Amino acid sequence: MTVEVIRADSDRSRREFIRFPRVVYRDDPDWVPPLEADELALVGGRHPFWEHGQVVPFLALADGRPVGRVAAIRNDLHNRYHGRRDGFFGFFEAVDSAEVARALLGAVEVQAREWGFDTVYGPVSPSMNDLVGWVVEGTGMPTFLMPYNPPYYPRLAEACGYVKAMDLYAYLASRADLENPRWGRMVQAAERLAERSRIRLRRVDMARLEAEIRAFALDVYPAAWGQNWGFQPITEAELKHMARSLRPVLVPDLILFAEKVPENPDDGPPEVVGVLIASPDYNPVLKRLNGRLTPWGLLRFIWEVKIRRSLKRTRVIAFGMKPAYQQTGVAVLMVHRVVQNALRLGFEEMEVSWVLETNRAMRNIVENFGLRPYRTYRIFVRKLGPDGS
Template sequence: MSSVRIVKVADRKGLEEFIQFHYDLYRGDPYDVPNLRSDELRTLSRDKNAAFDFCEADYFLAYKDGRVAGRVAAIVNNRANERWQRKSVRFGWIDFVDDREVSSALLKAVEDWGRERGMTEIVGPLGFTDMDPEGMLTEGFDQLGTQATIYNYPYYPQHIESMGGWEKDNDYVEFKMFVPDEIPDKYTKVARMVEQRYNLHVKKLTRREVLREGYGQKIFEVINETFKDLYGYSQLTPRQIDQYVDMYLPMADLNLITLVEDWNADRKLVGVGITIPSLSRAFQKCRDGRLWPFGWWHVLRALKFHKTEGVDLLLMGVLPEYRMKGANALMFADLIPWYRKYGFKWGESQVEMETNENVQSQWQYLDKVQHKRRRCYRKGL
């Protein structure tokens, strides 16, 4: 008889315990970057996350010897399942102590939950949408995590791969790029060429344009079109877009956001580059994900005063019909001088499908290293 007890989260107290477990498990770890508690609450709350317009979810805690020993979220994204013609239940927010009885019990809870809803496979780690962290780290355990990705102990994939029935569904890679002393000649030449030949031009935003003239919505419409054919993607709804604009853009340093417009098409927005100062060290200093009493100062120092060595390339996208026209060179020719000015030494690419050569070719003129790999697993039910 199993000594692990699985309990479904049923109230705010249980949700707080669900969120707290990650902070407890990774306390003091030099590589994990814990999310802000307020962001976790917003994402996991049915009344606050617009993804619940088309998603179902429940959260489970594993108890052993009277203590929390693991957690997992079970999610069905109906919009993604319809788009990709799959009946997938996703597992996400998975954490567990190094005990295979615990990890097995957590995943079984998700499997049973999915079967009850007619699902035929379990996949993950995935969130509600691509805007949530995804993929279990399989390489790069000695590398600092980022705000937008998952960090996990090396024993996590060992547990999954020892259970039987699980297989690779998708792998992601991540790159660390080093900020050059000067803009690479290739970017400069291509940027000049695309301005002259295709009449594409850099657009820098004002705060008014973001908040009052709809540019925030336009940005995410380009992201929707750019990402629509990527693994498991479900297009963001207008309500989700409004939510992300409100969450991320008001505090953004607009010098680190570069857009590309086609002046032959009434200044149509065709490319988006959203980058932010790395918040990894700042978030590590927010005890248990709390901004108060002192965490806010570390975040402010990174965001506003650029007291960080890295920059996260959070969202980079160019409409498919413009990818071969060199629009990405325009973005880097504009952004690299800002990185130099702010003193950034390196940038993180975030997750990229290992097969996405178009995205990876963006970094070909930079000194770089592929320093992380992560995997989404699949199992038939």
């Protein structure tokens, strides 16, 4: 097989780029097609990521037919923050062929060198705040906003000289886990600690959603995660995009803010010190939309989610506390409150994902309830040699 790699920079080739995953997952019942309009915006420059980055899409062809795709990704915000010269590959999909993988990742590496980079990480599509990693342990349909891949992708990366950079864990709690009697003792102790620290919990204010996301993205998020491996700051434009895109699917009772109340009301408003964001797992419904949000698809989505209430799993997407408040018991109270709200709303399971393998604090909170990772995602890395190797 002779493989040719081209840049997908025409309307036709971009459409082929967006549609190609249907070849790979044609007979896979667990694949959830991404919304094609969202992916096209990311690849085509109509997304806030492009204010500080670039996505260069490639298609691999054999006998004139697409057999794979990938994007070379430049992220200047990441490199400025970490003082590095990293490139990324993302949006990788391919048939099970080492030759195709070498051609695709080779194109990414050539582009990365042209940008002056010395390392390539992936899959990152397009930043650490989006879809990252490949499944290396675990099976089944992915949870909302988590990646999915055939089991042979990690093998293809390794055949191209890529090695493990970092593992990310996903934990799944059943209803029995969520109703664990240990909550009672832990919550009582946590309530006493939080009361001494003048901490209160409240749900998200949807009337002020953009301001709420700003408090999370520009204050709590960098304070809580700023020292974590791969941290990616969120820009003002990205938070506004986040507010617009998430508003229709947020469930206020699954989003909590922890606030430090000043002793004197004249000292100003409460300080947001922690945020927990959970969401229903919309993937069973999104799968039926087949990548397109048509008027009929939107009606079906509303019927399944709002009327039938057919969704039974939630996912904790983000959870962080400012360092000064991480030992106040507030984390336990926030998790307990969201768990109680989820059970009241009829949910039966809760996924916590993703958690860095090096994030011992978060892992301890989850694993203290007897949970162990049920899926592992991996980010790979390859150092680029000065001789083009």
